[in-house]
Amino acid sequence: MPKVDSAALGKESISKLLVKQSAPASIGILVMSLNIVVDTIFVGNWIGSTAIAAINVVLPISFFIAALGMAIGIGGSSMISRALGANDKEKALKTFGNQITLTILLTTVFVAGGLFFANDLIPAFGGKGEIFEPAKIYYRIVLYGVPVLALNMLGNNVVRAEGKPNFAMIAMIIPSVGNLIADYVLINIFDLGMAGAAWATTGSYLVCFLYIFWFFLSKNSELKIVPHHFGLNLTILKEIGALGFVTLARQAVVSVTYLLMNNILFKLGGESSVAVYAIIGRMLIFALFPVLGVTQGFLPIAGYNYGAEQPHRVRESINKAILYASILALVVFSLIMIFPKEIVSVFTKDQHILEETPNAMRWVFAAIPIIALQLIGSAYFQAIGKAVPALLLTLTRQGFFFIPLILILPKYFGELGVWISFPLADVISTIVTGFFLNREIRIHLKPKEMEEVASSQKL
Template identity: 35%
Template sequence: MNNRSVKLGNEDVKKLLIDLSLPAMIGMIVNALYNIVDTMFIGNGVGTIAIGALAIAFPIQMIIMAFGQMIGIGAAASVSINLGKGDVEKADNVAGNSFFAVVLLSTLIMIIGLVFLEPLLEIFGATKNILPYAKDYISVIFLGSIFLSVSMSGNNLIRAEGNAKVAMFSMLIGTGLNIILDPIFIYIFKLGIKGAAIATIISQFASFIFVISYLRSGKSILKIKFHNLKPDISILKEIFAIGSAAFGRQVAGSIVAIVINNSLKFYGTELDIAILGTVNKVIMFLYMPLFGIVQGMQPIVGFNYGAKKMKRVKETVKLSLIAATTLAGIGFIVSQTLSVPIMGAFSSDNDFIINGAEVLRVVVLMVPVVGIQIVGASLFQALGKAMPSLILSLLRQVILFIPLVIILPRFMGLPGIWRAFPIADFGATVVTAIFMINEMKKISLQDEKLKKLELECRE
């Protein structure tokens, strides 16, 4: 068995979780930092109206990312479980099928996106003033969507085999290059918001090359050959089923954006759309360490669940919950106490800073408990249980949040939109906790049965 597989099944869980989570956290924090820096460059170099364009374009990027995440996370969970079972050939077939699927889907997305560009942006809430900026940005993003999707999917496969450092480097390469290229294209070449999009595509291409090079280098556990790329319906169904929760979560965010952007057009102004876009970037930065933890958690849980080492599964989940809640609490304190300077970094517009700081403080009220949501949904993904994971992923953003965004403003006006965030977070956390408690009880029962069986075999 490969050394990384031995580590997943035998190394101290606390050390293993740190080893796998820390690189993922660094990579994702840097990636989120890029989004923040990108918004800062655009806000200060082009204006708040361009930040509004990013608020419209970003949910469309999330849909592009959703397909890469769906295939990547679905394949990664299956790869981890099959490596835990010792079925390396099945793991290779899953990886190969994931590349076939992601290339096909990302190509279709690019074509559809470019053909229906303007009506798509209008659906997502673009106003007359925001539309030209949003078109300049997202048209370039669509052209390079295949690089983003393949690098995201491949990154998840690399992490699934326990090689978190390589996965981290693939993210650092793209993000670091993006931060360097942004001011060059925006300020030196004077391409404005389109320059930011070009910088993003070049950076994603660099990550794409890195991921493909690693998987072809022979250093990976996965040995993807031409015959592994042949589509297998049963494997594709498994990938899509497991990854559907990640897809649902990402697309749900885009559906929410349609509702909230159009609500802001009615109850607020273009400034409020720009504030929302900025606050979302800040929240994403706060959440990235939590996603890093669960990305480290998933291969450990998936491998040990497949290997029937339930004690290690339980310990991993417990440690992940503690770490996620601690980091979420730190993020809450920072965003509450530094809300004004945080918003001031994106624009010199005084109305944007003051109103944005107030919105940020309201939106993050329930951040201390969101770690439970994130760990819970990821747990069911790692176990290969698609339906509970999908329900939990949709719960906060669709089942609770959308009705709240529609109903609350009718009674509270614009503040009702912002208050929908913490209310939805609280409700989703309660339900997720119930799901997790029930699942952990089932895992404990399996652990007891395995122990009894082991004793009977010894006797």
Template identity: 30%
Template sequence: MSMQEQEKENEQKQDQAYKSETTNDSAHELHDAQDKTKRMGSEPIPKLLAQFSIPAVIAMLVNAIYNIVDRIFIGKFVGEDALAGLTISFPVMMIIFAFAGLVGIGSSALMSIHLGKRDFKGVNQIFGNMITFGTLVTGATLSIIFINLDGIMNLFGATPDIITYASDYMRIILMGFIFQMYAFCLNGAVRTEGHPMLSMTTMLLSAITNIILDYIFIVNLGWGVQGAAIATISGQLTGLLFLLRFYFSGNSVVKLQPHDFIPRLSVFKNITSIGVSSFVTQLGTSVAMTFLNRGLGQYGGVGAITSMGAINSLFTLFIMPMIGLQQGLQPIIGYNHGAKSFDRVKGALKLGLTVSMLFSTVIFIALQVFPRVFISAFLDPTSETVDVAVKGLRIFILMLPLLGINILGTGFFQSIAKGHIAIMLGAMRQFIFLLPLVIILPQFFGLTGVWMATPIADAISILATAIALLYHFKETPSLAQEA
């Protein structure tokens, strides 16, 4: 019996064993759900990438709107000190989002691989443990941060002028973060199951809710940063309820039993081994942002910190499509890796990198040519801070055209369960390259040195990621060789 025939026989046995545990009606629903995942191993890669990445890109753009809308309303209707407060709170938010990435991204990648193997019982177990793990992690993390919030905000660079804004915003965000954790995890799961449009719709609902409530709470009611925070968590709750309706409808490939929620250390370990690279990257970003904010405050004052708020919002907005592309690739790469279709894995990554570089190059040109137009969306065009922000933006984005290599490359290694490589790449950028540069360069170049640290770290990280990818594909057999 050939290897392909043996694998096919194993798949059929797994399907039959799993379906025997369900009723006839639920088995029929499960078959329909499974058909949606099978197409990831058969349809043309360009078609799949469009089907999965376009909704994911739209969803991530919408996700960026959460932070951007808050900053636009705060900058325009509350003031620059309040915007600086939100900038200081961003590294703390990155820490708690790092835990969401640890659980959500790790679980989704693991589910994709098991779907490629047709191991549906394993998918159920991973999903149930994702919910349990997310609940435990959120409770522990938020308890620690909430109790020590003011001290943490001071540690992250808050000055007396802005600490009240930062703390008021973060207290409300922390109280509602459990909604964000669950929404993030379930969004990744529905994409993995082959429902990218559902994920996009969820994000749109969340963003629309956030924008409407931002206007009501900040402009009409004058609730300031607290209104922005309430609007954010209300939007996340709206998206979560929409996702829960899908899972309770019976249309999911996931068919949970109570025992699937029982914590299993082996599942936690596997989720963590894949998701920890996202955690390290996010944590490193938080630490780096802290040193960036301190350097900005030391060499440029509150105006430089405020400028960073506008720059980071723009950078996030235009990075999100690349992260959306990464998320669209993840189920395709994970499924085909699990099915040992290595040529399809390579083709998907190459196409993703091409699209990413074309998009980011266009955005880079637009930001370099019209920086003042973009910055003025967040700041008063007549403010002196605009000039500081324009100079900082032009330096900060210098490596944007090639940044997709690092983003998609790191996501690729997560998708094939090589978390140790993804961890290395994430840690190298944040801790080995960026942090020393943030500390050393300002001593020679002042405020310009603070802006320079990010593109230099990006350049080294891009090179390291490219080398890792080339080595991986050199060592990986093609589909023909496997056969």
């Protein structure tokens, strides 16, 4: 694979960069999403629909802890992109070292707490009735591998911050393929049930870690794993924390959303309604892979050019990222609206779930064509290091709008109230994000000729 220098982020055309950065990210997310979807298909067909619900209960807990690595990775990667753009290699190296230390410390503590309080956390997230026992089996085994998953998430974001999306793509593909192979062997051949599904997942995390570790030891990386950079630096930690808290808060809200959704749906329709949500949740991850890929590809481009003080390139990257992501979202929307029954039938043969899920899925995806603006808008503020607006805009969809809606609407519309909360939250949060993004562009990303006129008027 040819070596790519991060300086290309400030020189090549924005369209070309978006394709180069987004295509590998999209492929990586696609494979990862296919892994989650196929994993759910295997579990649903080889173990049962209750097992799907059990995994859905465990995911928000394990992924919240793993999201510590993602938060530290994205927060630090914003700093690394801007540092490389400003030609400050030493700051980039120190940031990377601090990211590793912080991730190991925090995830180890949280995993220990998660294992100790397992019997309380599982029911709280909807693991009740027949769901509890399979969820507990899956939970304990998966949690052992969560610190490694966190380091993978950290490493993947740093690789992308260096402007090397192809390596980041491979880092996402390796565990996905490994997990599917292990699923088949452990569940279908050795008949290990939920334990087999859990060990397949944990083992795939380790394989991915070995690849990322090799990358940073090789000549492909501009950043190196140097022990003296592991010492914690308070200034760097504050900036990583401020920017990373955006991602962590988003994942915390996602976990709270799962908690509320699983419990609300369990009360309204029992285990089958939780299974319906589990299938829709997998489709949300899978179907949005191209939009999320564009968002991931956009981050290092915006961060690097902002650090290099090239506002015209930052503006162009915002506009083109929103355009490309919106077109892809429209394609996803069309497929979901036309083929919902065919999609659901792949996951389960349970007749009740087959009848209930397609209509619910249509509601959930109803506003997907406009979601690109919300995702790119909130990602932009994180890319340029503005933690407060990034945090607030990130929380608008699920935190400020979706959670209140699912607490209120089901009281009047029952289970339908849960599903219509999705498009309502999407529309409102997109309007809010669009307003603040437009204001930011007008004030801080003026074209050069406009800046010169404004400067001369002040004089």
